[in-house]
Every structure is written in structure tokens, then in C-alpha cells.
Amino acid sequence: MTTRSVTATSFSPRRLGGWGFEGRNFPPSPGLLTWLEKRLGETQPFPVFDPTELAVPKGRSLPDLPLETSAAPLDRLAHSRGQGLTDLLRLRSGTVPAIPDGVARPSDSQEVVAILEGCAAAGVRVIPWGGGTSVTGGVNVIPGNQTVITLDLERLSGLEGLDPKSGLATFGAGTSGPALEEALGPHGLTLGHFPQSWELSTLGGWIATRASGQESLGYGGIDDLVAGLDLVAPAGRLELPPLPASAAGPDLRQLVLGSEGRLGVVTSATVRVRPQPERLEVEAVILPSWEVGIEAARRLTQERVPLSLLRLSDETETEVAMTVGLAGHPWMASLVRRWLELRGVKGGGCLMLLGSAGSAGRVRTTFSRGRALLRTLGAVSLGSRPGRQWLADRFRHPYLRDGLLDRGIATDTLETAAPWTALPAVYRATRRALESALAGYDESTAVLCHLSHPYQDGASLYFTVFFRCPADVDLAIERWASLKRTATSAIVAAGATLSHHHGVGSWHAPWLADEIGSDGVRLLESVTDAFDPQGVLNPTVLVDPKDRLET
Numbered sequence: 001m002t003t004r005s006v007t008a009t010s011f012s013p014r015r016l017g018g019w020g021f022e023g024r025n026f027p028p029s030p031g032l033l034t035w036l037e038k039r040l041g042e043t044q045p046f047p048v049f050d051p052t053e054l055a056v057p058k059g060r061s062l063p064d065l066p067l068e069t070s071a072a073p074l075d076r077l078a079h080s081r082g083q084g085l086t087d088l089l090r091l092r093s094g095t096v097p098a099i100p101d102g103v104a105r106p107s108d109s110q111e112v113v114a115i116l117e118g119c120a121a122a123g124v125r126v127i128p129w130g131g132g133t134s135v136t137g138g139v140n141v142i143p144g145n146q147t148v149i150t151l152d153l154e155r156l157s158g159l160e161g162l163d164p165k166s167g168l169a170t171f172g173a174g175t176s177g178p179a180l181e182e183a184l185g186p187h188g189l190t191l192g193h194f195p196q197s198w199e200l201s202t203l204g205g206w207i208a209t210r211a212s213g214q215e216s217l218g219y220g221g222i223d224d225l226v227a228g229l230d231l232v233a234p235a236g237r238l239e240l241p242p243l244p245a246s247a248a249g250p251d252l253r254q255l256v257l258g259s260e261g262r263l264g265v266v267t268s269a270t271v272r273v274r275p276q277p278e279r280l281e282v283e284a285v286i287l288p289s290w291e292v293g294i295e296a297a298r299r300l301t302q303e304r305v306p307l308s309l310l311r312l313s314d315e316t317e318t319e320v321a322m323t324v325g326l327a328g329h330p331w332m333a334s335l336v337r338r339w340l341e342l343r344g345v346k347g348g349g350c351l352m353l354l355g356s357a358g359s360a361g362r363v364r365t366t367f368s369r370g371r372a373l374l375r376t377l378g379a380v381s382l383g384s385r386p387g388r389q390w391l392a393d394r395f396r397h398p399y400l401r402d403g404l405l406d407r408g409i410a411t412d413t414l415e416t417a418a419p420w421t422a423l424p425a426v427y428r429a430t431r432r433a434l435e436s437a438l439a440g441y442d443e444s445t446a447v448l449c450h451l452s453h454p455y456q457d458g459a460s461l462y463f464t465v466f467f468r469c470p471a472d473v474d475l476a477i478e479r480w481a482s483l484k485r486t487a488t489s490a491i492v493a494a495g496a497t498l499s500h501h502h503g504v505g506s507w508h509a510p511w512l513a514d515e516i517g518s519d520g521v522r523l524l525e526s527v528t529d530a531f532d533p534q535g536v537l538n539p540t541v542l543v544d545p546k547d548r549l550e551t
């Protein structure tokens, strides 16, 4: 192994109560605002509170720890919530119900051991924090009497070892997406894991939530990419070496993947890396309908066309993408629509993005196989312009949420996965639930969906929902909670998974038994009890039946 250390890229300060970094924005286009107002009605701006004016309560006294723990009010506030919609609403309105009493930043695994020992002895709760991009309440401080420390892992960052011949790289768990790719770049390597939250999320967070990147079709999800890892817990330690495969009992790596900090703190991991592709290209086609699009996605995947990315938008998401985003100006969109009508596509059709990574030759042959298959299903090619635009904007999209909230439009996303045969019914049930969830408040929603992360046996569905955000934060959260309960119940009742890649956190935890059974939950509890008998680590996530949606 050659060893090289890398420091994290320095950025402008992170935005509090919003996505990303100060000074970076992606405002909604006038076309999108008009489209949304037509469906939701007129909106009122959601007020923004200046966090520096908040009188942050003094933290409770902290145990003696082997490193300095930050008690700075703004630092603690910035570590109080993740990036779910209610997190943003609470932070923006200055109504966060609880914040950590301190923020600890260990710089090696020995310090993590010592912190956990100190906290277990003093009865202090510890919340591991990677990039804080959880959308399931995973890093949120729950009000209570116990002292809480957030364990920010940003100092456990950088490349610790590289074995290029085996395609293995070891990183500190706090390494962010950009820092990880920056460290691999000079070696001509990539991990190929690009979640939309890539700019901020970390390797440890991806492992803890069982994350999936946009190019998972080509590279696999994080569960495919992790070869080995180190985990530190109050009553145990795992040092699982990188191995290509093993029949030495159940795979404990897979037990850590998705454990959300309950089982221990991942301090480092060895991941499978590959040569950087010479090029990544994305082509766009329109399929005549959603049903035909699903069939096309299934066949492309099962016939093993070697794509790295596949994403199929439903009719509504296609309308939005074509009108306001990917096609460029509105006149361009109507030109595209007229052209599609001439080619026999009625009602706008469904946009599919197909990505291919590799040498120029591989990209060419992949697309030509894909095109041949899609032509038999009536697809019309839009060429590479929409794909180039999507690639250029893909990590800017999260900034859009803040611009919409400024105008009083709330956005949230839900995701699931199901076998190919079940997908149409899961889609209909979830869409119906999201569309009607706010009828009791006499409010409408606008719902978009796309299919992505396809597998041999099924795929993920990703829903985006918009609704008018009342200026009263408690009312806004009540509406969101009602919407989330209705849609999550519909997903589970349709037999689909509670989450394909966002994880369980505290917001999905009450439904976990619906998927894995009460004995499955009991088994998980006994595993977490073995490593953390006092419930020091993040006890309100994963296995916690309490409904905390309105916290």
C-alpha cells in the first residue's frame, strides 16, 4: 500500500438552515414558479430568522474528555439538525427545540474510544455526525434531560492507504465526497459514488445510512463499494479487513451498513475504487408513456446494457423538466413538444436519461445498444444537450429548495424500491397518497416522480412533493407530518421498502417492524445492546417506535 494524506478542501462557510455554502445559490426559474403557483395557489414568503440573534441556552456541563469540546452557541446550533424539510423550517424560524450541549471533533480512533468511554461513564448521549445531511432526523437532538454531545467526524478525513493493484483505498470516515474524489484523482481513480448530497455528505455517513449514488447502476451502492471497515463502540470494536468475499459467517460489514450510528462509530473504511472513466456522457430520450418507460428501464437493465446511470421521469416531472429546466427556454420546450408530436408522442411522454462511462468506444457501443432497444419501444432521441445540462446542475439542485422556501413553497422527497411487477401499483398508491394528503387542510400538492437505481429485479421510485408553506412554523410542520405519515403508510402497505437509500433515522423508525417484523427489530435491538448496552449512541434512530415527526 502507498500512503498519502490529504486535507479536506476548504470552502466558504456552510449555510445554517439551508443547503451548502454561503454565496452559492440555484434560484428557481420564473417558469417553475409559475408552474407551481398554478397548482398550489398564491404563496407568501416563509420568514427567515437571523440565527445570530437567537439566545441559545447555555449547555449542560460536560464530562471530562480527552479533547476540547466546543460549547460555542452557533457551533452547537449548526449541529442540532440535519437537512430534512422540518430541520430547515426549525432552523430558519429559530424554533429548534433542543441543541447539543457540546460538539467534539476527535482526530483519531483512540480519541473516539476515549470519548465514548467518558460519555458512557457520565451517562451522556453521543450523536455521530458526518456531513449532517440526514433527511430522516438521523442527527437531530431530541429534547430531554440528558446531556448530548455531537461527535463531528470532520477531522477523521483523508486518504489513509491505497492499493491500486487491488483497487482498494482506505479513508477516514469523515472524508466528504469532494475530498475523497480529490484524493483519488491524481491516481487516476474514482469511487463512483455520487449521491445528490455529495458536496457535503461523508463516507461514514454513506455507510451508516446505506446510501446510493446517482451512478449506482454502473458502480453499485455503498453496500457494494465497502470492502472493510473499523468501528468503535462503547462496549466493542470491529476491525473488518478488506476482503473480496468471505464465507466466514454472516457478513458483519453488511450489519454495519445501515446501522445509523446505533452500533458504533465508523472511524475508517476501505472502499473499492476503479479507474476514472475517460468520459461520462448522458443522452436523453422521450418514451411514449410511464408504463412503456418502466418496461424500457427493465429491459435495458435485465439485458445488461452497460449503462452507469438510468433515470426515468414520469409525465409530470417530464413536463417540469422540459418546460423549465432541461430544454432551456420555454420557446425551446414548445419546439421540442411540437417535434415530439410530429414523431407520434402524445401528451409530452416521459423523459429518460441514460448515462454511460468509460472509453469513447465503450460509450459509443453502449448508447448504440441502448438506442436500438429503445427504438423498438417508440423512443424519440433528444440527443445530449439535456444530459449535459443535468450533469452541470446535478449538485446544484439541492440549493433550489431554499429559493423555493424563501417564496413559501415547501419541498420534500420520499423514496422507495420494489420489484418490477409491483412498481406501477406502488407508484399509483404513493402518488395518490401524496396528492390527497393535505385535502383536510384544503390545500393542494404538486407531485413529481422518477424511477432510478434499477436492478435485475426492480428499481427505486423517488417522489418530490411541493406544498404551500404556512408562515406559522408549527402549522407547516403539522402539514408535513401529515403528508409524510400518509405517504409512508401507503408505501409500506403497497409492499415496497420503507427506504431505498435515505435510511430509517427517527422519522421512519415507527414503520420498521412493518418491513422486517417485530422479531427482526428485536434482533437488531439485541445487536445494538451488545455493543452499546447503555444506549449512549443515537438511541432515537433506527429502532425506536416513537413517532417523532413533529419534533
Ligand SMILES: Cc1cc2nc3c(=O)[nH]c(=O)nc-3n(C[C@H](O)[C@H](O)[C@H](O)COP(=O)(O)OP(=O)(O)OC[C@H]3O[C@@H](n4cnc5c(N)ncnc54)[C@H](O)[C@@H]3O)c2cc1C
Pocket: 082, 083, 084, 127, 128, 129, 130, 131, 132, 133, 134, 135, 138, 139, 153, 173, 174, 194, 195, 196, 197, 200, 201, 202, 203, 204, 205, 206, 207, 208, 209, 210, 211, 212, 213, 214, 260, 261, 262, 264, 265, 266, 267, 398, 501, 502, 503, 505, 538, 541
Ligand atoms: C439534498 C439532499 C440530497 C440527498 N441525496 C441523496 C442521494 O442521492 N443518495 C443517498 O443515499 N442519500 C441522499 N441524501 C441523504 C443523505 O445525504 C445521506 O443519508 C448521506 O449518506 C448522509 O451522509 P452524512 O455524512 O451527511 O451523514 P449524517 O447526516 O451526518 O448522518 C447520517 C446518520 O449516520 C450516522 N453517522 C454519520 N457518520 C457516522 C459514522 N462515521 N459512524 C457511525 N454513524 C455515523 C449519524 O449519526 C446519522 O444517524 C440526500 C440528502 C439531501 C439533503
